[in-house]
Every structure is written in structure tokens, then in C-alpha cells.
Amino acid sequence: xxxxxxxxxxxxxxxxxxxxxxxxxxxxxxxxxxxxxxxxxxxxxxxxxxxxxxxxxxxxxxxxxxxxxxxxxxxxxxxxxxxxxxxxxxxxxxxxxxxxxxxxxxxx
Numbered sequence: 001x002x003x004x005x006x007x008x009x010x011x012x013x014x015x016x017x018x019x020x021x022x023x024x025x026x027x028x029x030x031x032x033x034x035x036x037x038x039x040x041x042x043x044x045x046x047x048x049x050x051x052x053x054x055x056x057x058x059x060x061x062x063x064x065x066x067x068x069x070x071x072x073x074x075x076x077x078x079x080x081x082x083x084x085x086x087x088x089x090x091x092x093x094x095x096x097x098x099x100x101x102x103x104x105x106x107x108x
Contacts, residue, residue, distance in 0.1 A: 029070050074092050
């Protein structure tokens with residue numbers, strides 16, 4: 001059984017989730033927090049889009065979801081490693097509108 005937590009819940013319940021215990025973390029990717037790493041990405045996930053909302057630093061290993069970008073809602077699966085949530089599975093929330101990529105557009 002893998003539980004789903006928001007960043008504020010994950011921080012409040014940190015003692016209940018030891019390093020290595022998997023859960024899902026859902027929230028919004030904070031604008032300006034995304035950096036690429038050799039293994040994937042580093043970014044911060046917040047409970048809401050307002051400044052000052054609880055947030056969790058994330059290291060994602062693997063390719064990001066196709067629609068990944070700052071400000072989008074994500075659901076990650078992984079575990080704590082110290083103060084960082086390390087994920088290996090990513091899903092993004094999006095609307096139902098489909099738009100094919102423009103010629104030459106980077107779809108990553």
C-alpha cells in the first residue's frame with residue numbers, strides 16, 4: 001500500500017515515513033526551482049501556488065514526464081532520503097486539451 005501525501009502532510013508526518021519508505025507526493029512544481037542533473041531533475045514541490053506554502057525539495061531520477069514544467073501539478077512516487085524526497089516515478093496533471101507540437105518545438 002502506497003499512501004498519497006501533500007507536501008504539508010509529508011512534512012508533518014515525516015517521523016512516520018522513515019528513509020526508504022515509499023509514498024506518493026503530490027503538489028505544484030515551484031517556478032524557478034527546476035534544475036537538470038545527470039540522473040534527472042531537482043526541483044521543489046509545494047502544497048499550493050501561493051508564496052510561503054509548505055514545500056519539499058525533490059530529486060527525480062529518470063526522464064521527466066512529457067508535459068513536465070514549472071507551475072504544473074505533479075504526483076511523484078519515491079521515498080525520503082534525509083530532507084529530500086527522491087522519486088523514480090512522475091505523473092503530471094494536465095487539462096483535456098490536446099495540441100500537437102509545432103514543428104521544431106521541444107516537447108520535453
